[in-house]
Amino acid sequence: MTLEQEVIALRAENAALRAELAAALKRIAELEQGRRQRPSFVKANKPKETGPKKPRRKRKPEHNGARRRETPTKSEPHKLENCPDCGSHLYGQSVARRRQVIELPPPQPVEVTEHVVFKSWCPRCGRWHTPQLNLRGVVLGQGRLGVRLISLIAYLRTELRMTVRAIRNYLKAVHDLALSTGEIAEVLDQVREAGRPTLRGLREQMRRSPVVHADETGWREDGRGGYVWAFSTPEGPEAVRYFERDKSRSGQVAKRILSVTFKGILISDFFAGYNRYKGSHQRCWVHLLRDLHELKEEHAGDEPVLQWARDVRALYDEAKAALPGVKERTEQEREALYDNLVQRVQKLALPFARDKKHPCWALSKRLLRHQDELFLFVRVDGVPADNNLAERSLRPIVVIRKISGGTRSPAGSETRMALASLFATWRARDLNPFHACFNMLTGIA
Numbered sequence: 001m002t003l004e005q006e007v008i009a010l011r012a013e014n015a016a017l018r019a020e021l022a023a024a025l026k027r028i029a030e031l032e033q034g035r036r037q038r039p040s041f042v043k044a045n046k047p048k049e050t051g052p053k054k055p056r057r058k059r060k061p062e063h064n065g066a067r068r069r070e071t072p073t074k075s076e077p078h079k080l081e082n083c084p085d086c087g088s089h090l091y092g093q094s095v096a097r098r099r100q101v102i103e104l105p106p107p108q109p110v111e112v113t114e115h116v117v118f119k120s121w122c123p124r125c126g127r128w129h130t131p132q133l134n135l136r137g138v139v140l141g142q143g144r145l146g147v148r149l150i151s152l153i154a155y156l157r158t159e160l161r162m163t164v165r166a167i168r169n170y171l172k173a174v175h176d177l178a179l180s181t182g183e184i185a186e187v188l189d190q191v192r193e194a195g196r197p198t199l200r201g202l203r204e205q206m207r208r209s210p211v212v213h214a215d216e217t218g219w220r221e222d223g224r225g226g227y228v229w230a231f232s233t234p235e236g237p238e239a240v241r242y243f244e245r246d247k248s249r250s251g252q253v254a255k256r257i258l259s260v261t262f263k264g265i266l267i268s269d270f271f272a273g274y275n276r277y278k279g280s281h282q283r284c285w286v287h288l289l290r291d292l293h294e295l296k297e298e299h300a301g302d303e304p305v306l307q308w309a310r311d312v313r314a315l316y317d318e319a320k321a322a323l324p325g326v327k328e329r330t331e332q333e334r335e336a337l338y339d340n341l342v343q344r345v346q347k348l349a350l351p352f353a354r355d356k357k358h359p360c361w362a363l364s365k366r367l368l369r370h371q372d373e374l375f376l377f378v379r380v381d382g383v384p385a386d387n388n389l390a391e392r393s394l395r396p397i398v399v400i401r402k403i404s405g406g407t408r409s410p411a412g413s414e415t416r417m418a419l420a421s422l423f424a425t426w427r428a429r430d431l432n433p434f435h436a437c438f439n440m441l442t443g444i445a
Contacts, residue, residue, distance in 0.1 A: 069100060109176040110149065137442040140190045147441040149177075153184060154191045155434045158419045159427075161400055189411065192418040194441055199242075199418055202425055206240040207261040209233040211383060214254060214268045215390035217398055219245050220406030221413050228417065229253055232393040232428075234382075241393050241424035245413045251276035265380065267387050270366060282376040284387035285316055291363060298359070305359050311348055312367070315341060319378050320385065334379050341375045393424060 080090055119130040139146055145153075156162045156170065164181045171177040206212060212231050219228045226247040233240045246253045251273035258266070258277065267282045268274040274281070292309045299305040319341055329337075349364040349371075358364075367374070377385040397420060407413040426436040 069098075070102060072100065107174045140194055140441065143187070143190065145187060148438055150187050150191060151434055151438040151441060153187050154419060154437055155423075157184075157188060158423045159433050161396075161403055163404070185412075188415050188419065191437070191441070192415045195418055195422050198440055199421055202240050202421060203242055203257075204261070205238065206231050206233055206242050207259060209238075209240065209262075210264040212258070212262065212264060212266055213387055213390035213393070214266060214274060215387060215394055216249060216271070216273075217394050217401075219397075219401060219413070221245070221247075221410065222408050223406075226413075227253075228394070228397055229257060230390055230394045230397070231257060232389050234389070235428060237429055239425065239428035241421055241428055243397060243417045243420045243424070245417050249273060265376065265383055267384065267390070269387055270370065280376060280380075281370075281373040282383055282385070283370050283373045284385075285374070286386040286388065288363075288366070288374075289313065289316065295359060295363065302359065308348065308352075308360050312345075312363075315344055315348075316385075319375055322378065338375050338379045341378065342371050345371050345374060393428075396420070396424065 079093060082089055115133060115135070117130055117133055119128045121128055137147065140150060143150075153167060153171075156167050157164070162170070164184050167184055168179055168181055171179055211234055213233075214229070214231050216227045216229045219226050224247070226245055227249045228243055228245050231240075231242045242257075244253075244257055254273055255276045263279060265280040265282055266274065266277050267284065269284045269287045292312060296306055296309050319337075322337060345367050349367040352358045352360040352364040353368055355361055377383045400416070400420075407416055422437070422440075423433045426433045
């Protein structure tokens with residue numbers, strides 16, 4: 001190979017290497033660009049702050065206390081008489097530290113008290129005499145179980161949602177008491193009968209309340225469908241939780257339970273059964289907003305529908321934003337705000353109320369039908385815009401239904417609803433349900 005031929009070959013090889021280098025640099029640039037466009041879920045590496053560290057955020061004073069100590073029921077002293085090093089007698093004593101151990105006493109079997117009634121002969125009258133045995137407040141009727149044991153059974157059944165067989169096993173294992181499932185069911189019926197006066201008082205108190213939340217859920221009885229109607233009053237020492245099972249979901253049931261005595265504000269969802277109530281009514285905005293959200297998901301690409309849903313939500317947000325200053329407003333100012341919101345709802349709903357094919361038709365009809373029941377919480381102080389209280393009150397009933405599947409007889413349903421009403425009311429009043437049941441059975445106010 002001549003010198004010229006070698007130069008030509010080297011130049012060709014150099015050109016090929018330059019081309020490969022350019023391609024490699026281009027690929028590296030592409031990879032670097034893709035690296036900068038990291039996925040949204042990948043967090044960027046932040047350089048450590050070199051400046052002075054921020055002072056540690058202090059906890060709130062209520063969180064700085066030591067662990068809460070219980071009131072001791074007994075105390076065991078531990079002290080040394082002699083020095084462990086030299087054996088000298090120790091003098092002077094002071095408390096070095098304390099340590100609490102919380103434990104249950106050994107399970108005790110039930111206490112069986114036998115009341116022996118003696119009879120005595122009177123020679124003058126010529127007949128036997130026996131003392132009157134008064135066990136009122138100790139047992140129910142002619143039963144053999146004491147009211148404390150009955151209260152425990154009712155508490156386990158209602159508050160802890162235990163099955164009858166589980167209660168039976170618990171009493172046998174812990175307290176060495178053997179009861180049949182039939183006797184336990186009979187005891188629960190006795191609590192229902194003993195609580196009838198209290199239950200009637202709760203129902204009348206609910207009817208006199210200025211605000212009542214209402215809701216319903218399914219409940220099967222002997223395999224047949226039915227419904228539990230729940231009526232709840234606001235939290236506080238006068239709170240009421242009243243449940244009643246009926247085979248119908250008709251509005252006549254709500255009308256019967258509330259009766260003509262109730263003159264307050266009813267808070268409910270948009271179920272048509274509550275339309276029979278002709279008094280003041282507040283519909284639940286949570287249900288309406290949920291339906292608006294579903295409408296937006298079904299028509300995500302339809303901008304007019306999305307804008308209409310946003311406008312309805314904006315009305316609600318505006319009404320909620322005005323609540324902090326409602327107390328300072330006069331009655332005329334509240335009425336003016338209420339009328340303004342109602343008129344704007346009408347303006348939003350009317351364009352779509354006649355076109356059944358429009359996606360907003362159903363909700364527009366609902367807004368027009370209940371326009372006077374959407375913003376009552378702006379006019380009346382203390383009225384919530386949602387029905388969450390009724391939903392929370394029904395939740396234990398729903399859990400019980402999922403565990404048991406319902407009841408087997410009308411008497412069983414009545415017992416379930418009565419105990420649920422009593423225990424839920426005591427819980428809402430911040431009372432100990434077990435002690436409240438015991439006090440009711442013993443007649444203590």
